[in-house]
Amino acid sequence: MTLSVTFLGTSGAVPTVERNPSSIYVRREGDAFLFDAGEGTQRQMMRYGTGFDVEAVFLTHVHGDHVLGLPGLVQTWGFHDREAPLDVYTPQGTGDAVRDLITAVGAAPSFRLDVHEVSPGETVLDREAYGIEAFHTEHRTNAVGYALVEDDRTGRFDREHAEELGVPVGPKFSALHAGNPVELEDGTVVEPEQVVGDPRPGRKLVYTGDTRPTDATVAVAEDADLLIHDATFTDDDAERATQTAHSTAGEAGRIAREAGATRLALTHVSSRYGGQLGPLKADAQAEYTGHVTVAHDGLDIDVPYPE
Template sequence: MRVTFLGTSGAVPTVERNPSAVLLRREGERLLFDCGEGTQRQMMRYSTGFGISHIFVTHLHADHVLGIPGLLQTLDFNDRTEPLAIHAPQGTRRRLEDLITAAGDRPTYPLRINQVQPGETVLDREDYRVEAFETDHRTTSVGYALVEDDRKGRFDREKAEEELGLPPGPEYSKLHAGEPVEHDGRTIRPEQIVGPPRPGRRVVYTGDTRPTAATVEAATDADLLIHEATFAEDRRDRAGQTGHTTAKQAAELANRAGAKQLVLTHISTRYAGNSDQLEREAREVFEGDHAEVADDGLKLDVPFPSE
């Protein structure tokens, strides 16, 4: 699993930072979270590819959605035929439709707009899901959590061969799948050589928000929490008034959630040239493995918890 930060600026672009967009690639599938102005160019610049299957929109402020029309048109020019789904908060379908068709017709490939509510499973795959959770901004908004299912326990091949005398073969697959097998007149049960289930990964993206209890719940034991940090601590009042979070507040929230890694984004233009203050304030508080302010182009691999 790899996360690429395509845009990390708050409100408007700067020379160094594009508006909000984060691409998550998981085993070949690409998921895009928010799509600020110029996102398609960032996708080319950082070599993520255009093969996205879903766009998850946190809210309809311009810096999170103005890149959608251009990206959809480029996909059309590239003869895309695969369907694409855009997920956005409840009540925003009409505005999204207007945005998409403002400069022309809808794309020729199948396009679906799905309205979501907090607490809803937005995307349900065989081995992971994407859930929406409540955020607190100046408009209807949600955050998203990608949550993988537990993985199978480790198969102890040495024990199977040396202690139980079971040679490699189809029985290994059956045992790993939870089925007992018969060997030399004995029943060998999965729990004899297969360890307990191992947790999958959890990646949480907040979009724009004040600190919320719902975010803490969604990010509990997260392997990666991507939280907005528009302001430094000396602007805490301003952050609250505008529906945003300071770097220190984000770190305190990550601590309550027990997140392992915290990456801050949606950085105000006042810190465009130097975000060291935000990173310092977060690191002074954060108790997890690592905290940093994302720059455009930052790529992070998210390992399994056991690794």
């Protein structure tokens, strides 16, 4: 079951030649989502071949570098005769601004587009095997982060033991793995727990958007397989990070360490650093011994199941 991330934009507020403003494309098997949509997002989608089959857009906040790509993208979908509905999620109190932005230079979309205001702690998308929930972040405006959290998976099926118990190969195997007891020809009943192991955890993907480090991020990112965290500044510019309500790479590393995240991707990199990304990675690694990546536009990360 695929869970992958393509970074479409990894710059801070000011784009650079190498970096577009913020946007992340997430695919979970047949479902596709955008998290933020900075200026030029649609071109990045074409450049990196993600496809346009997005069913929902999740905005962390309505600063321009996170939303100005949305009107053009919506118009392009209209030009392509999109019929599928689109849901846009945005922090509480910002829905009208998003609606005004979408229609600022044109008529309302030709397809159904619903804007939903969300609050921290709310499950904003609830699917059979996973959900997407909003969590508290701390920025200069109403802002949230988002976590895609999969349900636990069924435990491993012990085929060898099932055969030892006399279960014939075939439908009874599937019934047991699905949690149903089966009766053998001699009347013996085999219970699922005899041949199915403990539930296995699903995957967790967490994206903060712009934020100061928060306890809420630590809580929601506990044991996350991938934490994508604001790392606008190096630790040398910590004062500037505080003034602008962003995080340093070291602070992102500390959050990842405290949460026990498996992997950390740093994003929203200030244009002041140009291509000098070594200090950002070093600051994060000074706090966190897991896998650290300074994200760049076009980076693909596949999120595997936990061991």
